[in-house]
Amino acid sequence: MKKVVLMGVPHHNNLGDNAIALAEKEFIKDFFPEYDYYEISEETIDKCVYKVIDYIAKDSLIFLHGGGNFGDEYLYVEEGRRKVIELFPENTIILFPQTMFFSETKQGKEELEKSKKIYSKHKKLILLARESVSYELMKKEFPDNKVIQTPDIVTYLNKSDNETKREGLLFILRNDVERVTTDEQTEYVEKIAKKYFSKIDYKDIARGAPILAKDREQKLDEMFSRCRHAQLIITDRLHGMIFAAITSTPCIALKSYNHKITSSKDNFKHLGYIRYIEDVKDVEEQIKYLLNTKFEPYDNEFAKKRFIKVIKEEIKIE
Template structure:
């Protein structure tokens, strides 16, 4: 009995001691983590370019944008150790420190994509925060789709966005399709706006380390999120049409099903691109499903999503004979024989280079002034 009382007394005494030391250890690790992050942002001394909020979610189109944007920055003269990537987890944990640690000569290269507007609020807020926090820094928002869904909320958010984006002398906004360009120039007449294709179209399969594959079968790469516009009945009709023609098909999506890290990003994007490169034909309503096919030389029929970005991006690459845009399943059926017969297709972005050159000129000028 005495031994048990002594043991209980020791436990009561040692438990708070243990937790005190545990908390001290956690504080120590957190201080070390913050020190590493500070060094990453500040050193080496001199001008650097910052990509803030790179995604860890499993949408591989967004991951491809990060890789292509980094490659584009390198082509503009930025060395690897001058490109600082801060992930969405860094942003969530350390935003107040990041905004203090990024120097005034830091060049902010905001991520391209389809985030501007009231459809993807977290991403839109990230862009607004960077513009406001780094008002004295050179700041470029890489090619973006902007879309304010109709209704009071869309109108109100569009007006609110002008307070953030309009009149910023050190900000350049880049639209990735004509409709987005028209919206931006209308909402933000006092801010420089460029028109440039999706940044992934400036890349090639080599950018992602992807290889050509033996082609067979048809892949359906269709949305299931809030940008989905193809009704279930039309999707079923599409599948039945393929079956009636004896065309074997499978399913894929632009999601990896797992978290994306800095270390795994290139591998995951490469695997998805090679999957699409292994098909004889891809039918997709995903913008980067279409873009991956363009880079891979995979015949592709693109269909619209709930906004203008797929159609607008297709207009850039409509010169590619192996990519077609269909408004209805009937048009998909009409394009099938032509595209299934195509072989040895190759991506050539020469018609797009003048547009990328304009962006490169701004990046070089802004980054080194």
């Protein structure tokens, strides 16, 4: 039986990355049910990839985990991708939807050149960009590879439940190098929120113990449940916004340090309950709007149709 191998899945604690892995697996199972499915983790790819070379035939499909690590910020992940691309020159390799962000530093420019040199040699490598800025960057920097724009793969999931009783506000905020919201801005948003909500919860979706593959779905179900029980989510995380979208939870998205949110928000412009603001001074107006407007629940058909077209028409994998 043919094999499909998903390489670079996380075992760390970031629920956004784990949601990507869950959606990737569901996508693969839907589109390639006749293939045997295997995963290799991001943490072990450096050693494991050499051990599996003899077990991956030329007709095996290789998928590379998507997300926001295509660049020099998380360099060990990019180095693992390069290794896979070099070791399997005759396999079809598909990079699940990514945000591309190589910094303008000396290191960023050098690492981009390394990736361009390796990627350009692989004639069956397909790059998926999850928003328009990355799409244009990939087309510019990787002209020898096929580049396709899609939404983030997590939009493939639908975790809505219209029967759930909602109460209160859920903050999903960053506390890492990508945070741009200042303490003063956060305090202002909290002050405004307290005028409208008596119950306010906080969740850091990149904190806690590592998540093993066997626990991934359970941990994510717990997170999706928290989202479904909230009247409103305020977040500066892309997957905070996406979790809100797929659970039909009204959301105010704050800007992030790169184009992850600003460019990705276009994928959700048909969802009236997802609102993006550049200035925290606009938060009260959006809270009032979202609390007083009725919205249609999330429908993932737009994402499914896009990925069907990618596989059947643009990549043409039967």
